Amino acid sequence: MNILKFKKWYLIFSLVVLVPGIISLFIFGLNLSIDFVGGSLIKYSVPENIKIENIVAVYEKNSVTVETTSRGEGNLIFIRTKPLDVNLNNSINKELQTINKNISQVSFETVGPVVGKETTKNAFVSLGWASVGILLYIAYAFSNIPKPYSSYKFGASAIVAMLHDALLILGVFSILGHFMRIEVDALFITAVLTVIGFSVHDTIVVFDRIRENLNKLPKSWQFEKIANYSIVETLNRSLATSLTVIFTLTSLYILGGSSIKNFVLALLIGIVSGTYSSIFTATPILVLWESRKSRA
């Protein structure tokens, strides 16, 4: 099986998939939830028989997205939405009154973001440092590969694959955010981090096999042939591992609660991309890079 025969096409394919997302990120940005931008916090006192869903339905009818809800003691219901203007709030209240006269708004206030700019900024900064850490670790762990191959290229290729996966989720959610109004909340940061962790983990397994085979297989073999051989050898494992994670996530997506659906979706996209990128992004980049040097 010669997987790497089409290596340039894989990279082109990655670009084709990534570019719309990146463009969307630049034009539309991300559809940030109340966690990032702040919003309105509304409190109702309701009769016993009124459920949270009844109230949410009225909001949705007025095309207001309800972010989170919770029920407090003494039949209080809390609703969080994007910043709501007073007129809309009044008309929603009137409509709620028609459902039940005893629904009353206890308070209406505008709150600042829960996830401050600091948290988001820190997440990006730590991501940068984590990349440096991973790069150095791979460079160190792979330092015993035979010359003329460079362990830094292994590290850098793994980082590129990782950024590929992170950009893909960001891009996809930017597009989903614009066209389907899917929002990015505080959990999204976690999803991106999870995917990045998985991506590097997955890539290292493939690279590790290349390292082993560089010492084991005949010296006359080209780097590309060795890399291809290693991918084929680890293919079963790559698929098996991804399948187990995908099983768990799919089950969470189909059966799990609605409040974590977007989170799980981000993970699913990221894990699939992470598996794909180890074989079809990280390795082709490494091969192109290393082969160029040996030819020179």
Added chain:
Amino acid sequence: MKILKDLNFRLGLISALFTLAILVVLPKTDVKIDNYLLRFESQIGGYAFSLFNDSLKLDLTDFKKGLDIEGGIRIVMQANMTGIEESQRQNALDSAKEIISRRINFLGVSEPNIATSKINNDYRIVVEIPGITNVSDAVNLIGKTAQLKFKKLDPALPWSEDKFLEYFQTPSSWLDTGIIGSDLKGVDVVVDNSGNIKNQGKPQIQLKFSNQGREKFSQLAKENVGRPIALFLDDSVTPLSTPVISQDLANGLTNDPVISGNFDMDTAKNLSIQLRAGALPIPVTLLQQETLGATLGSDSINRSFFAGMVGLLIVFIFLVYRYRTLGILAGVSLIFYTILNLAIFKIIPVVLTLPGIAGFILSIGMATDANILIFERYKEELFWGKKKQEALELGFDRAWNSIKDSNMSSLITCFILFQLGTGPVKGFAFTLAIGILVSLFSSIFVVRTLIGAFKRS
């Protein structure tokens, strides 16, 4: 370690750990046996220990759960902005928020939600805290106005450098001077340019006194040349800082005095935020306090929990289908892994939030991956014509490199995220790191032992 090679010892160690972990994880459960042979009544699980006169406490009664999963209390405080300039109000509110979050951390609660809010001309701080049992204590602590106090060393006590630690730890050696936070009109972080080589370029904290405060402080400085004064925030037992009054300072307060010390930029900034909050005492009053349900909704949590279990079951079936007996052993070790992990969460304790659980699930994936790596390698070696026993040994040996490197890189990521990240990012990194460490133990040590035991029988 020779003893670790002994199969019986390994089995014993694993059983002991497993039993211990189950006892830790179990909530308080009644055990009742009542038949003609034996009558026995007891309670197991949900233990709470306290050792060495409360200096070491271990509360295993329940998992600590975050706001998203368990709910908590919600406190709304109103800030009194009279006497504060319009332009300074948002700043004052932000520093009050900062102080409050510090106080909540002091309570040992992690991942609270703190937000500022402005309605018309009302400035408010909304605090949501998970899993608080003593609500009134929390409200008292949070609602107090921050007060900075300058205190002097009791004139009856002699001063020398080596007495420092003793005085530092004894609140009674410090006396009130009447100078408090409201005598300051501002606090800044400046870089030392005094020409003092030792401190050149280091950050310092500059105190800007009001006219009245300046007079009071000059007086204090004159009386305490060469002796320390202490800055106390609120009613904390240990002072925030204990600068020694220099001769220059006592001669006359020409410039704004600075506190120098071995600060890095971050601590200097934090200290100045705290002082500034003390300097701008915006009194906050409790507006309302209420209990909150879980923000994710208990229905959603139950469904997600169920879904997670179904997912694990499918993984189990997949492992057994693909690796037969080995798959069953890996499945058993996964159960062991899950319980051991939960026990560690309870002991530390880790506040369980959705991001934390995501970290946990990812680590389950990585634990399974270690086993898949070993088993796939085993199959490969079989394919190359090795004998079963030898192939298994080779599988463990050769997969180890991949397992080590991939997990090390994940641990590095966790470490960096934990150091630099905030809030949910920290929680995620922490649970993932614990999960990875436990997974290495369970997927290698435990699986290997189980295979050994299985072959023997």
